[in-house]
Amino acid sequence: MLNEHRPELVRFLTARCGNSNEAEDLFQELWLKAATTVTGPIANGRAYLFRMAHHLVLDRVRERTRRMRRERIWLDDGAYAPTESVHSDPSPSAENALLVEEEVEVLRDAIAQLPPGARRALVLYRFEGHSQANIASLMGISRSGVEKHIAAAMRHLRDALANSGYFDGAASKEVDGREARTPSDGKDR
Known part of the structure; x- marks a missing residue:
């Protein structure tokens, strides 16, 4: 099924990531996850794959958010002294x-x-x-x-x-x- 829906999935991932290289990486993760996940019968395989892809994108966003938070803490702790003060980002997560x-x-x-x-x-x-x-x-x-x-x-x-x-x-x-x-x-x- 992954081969059948590959073009759609890569377009979906590219639209969410804004980067075709990252979309290809996420597709490879999807491939590995689908190959190693044991599930019961799936009524709609296409919808299941797209939902998995969506969750992979969210996981990637969460990972970036955690990394940015760690870097902010590192900056706030004084391990790095920037020339300008660092302010928290008021934009939504x-x-x-x-x-x-x-x-x-x-x-x-x-x-x-x-x-x-x-x-x-x-x-x-x-x-x-x-x-x-x-x-x-x-x-x-x-x-x-x-x-x-x-x-x-x-x-x-x-x-x-x-x-x-x-x-x-x-x-x-x-x-x-x-x-x-x-x-x-x-x-x-």
Whole structure:
């Protein structure tokens, strides 16, 4: 199965790592892990391989994070005296950044697959901040039609996230430090 899905897996790993050489290294790790792991029957071998690849990427990110933490401790202990002071990195952890990036990719693909009316209503409502009444006027349809477009779009996005395993992820639940709205929370812009 690895040979059959090799091109897809390497593209998947390259997209997550941003480096084709690192992706090849991770594919070799995947090969070794798949060859040495004893499992029972697997219903969907392709999905199993992609999940293993995803976990290898996360392990690599965690390893880098630990290494950076050790180096910071080393710098803070005074073993090395830099010319400028070393400050902690205020950016989100690499693992969270990777999860958010993957979730954004899933959402971007799902939005591209929406029918034109639902996509336009969603973009106007969620990304451009128009009210549903304003969208109805812009699109030349009733407010009820706008609500149906947005509901269908949100259902499609939730399904895409659920099918990708990101629906329950932390990235879905928090946006810029505040809870993300769901379509059922009753808030209208």
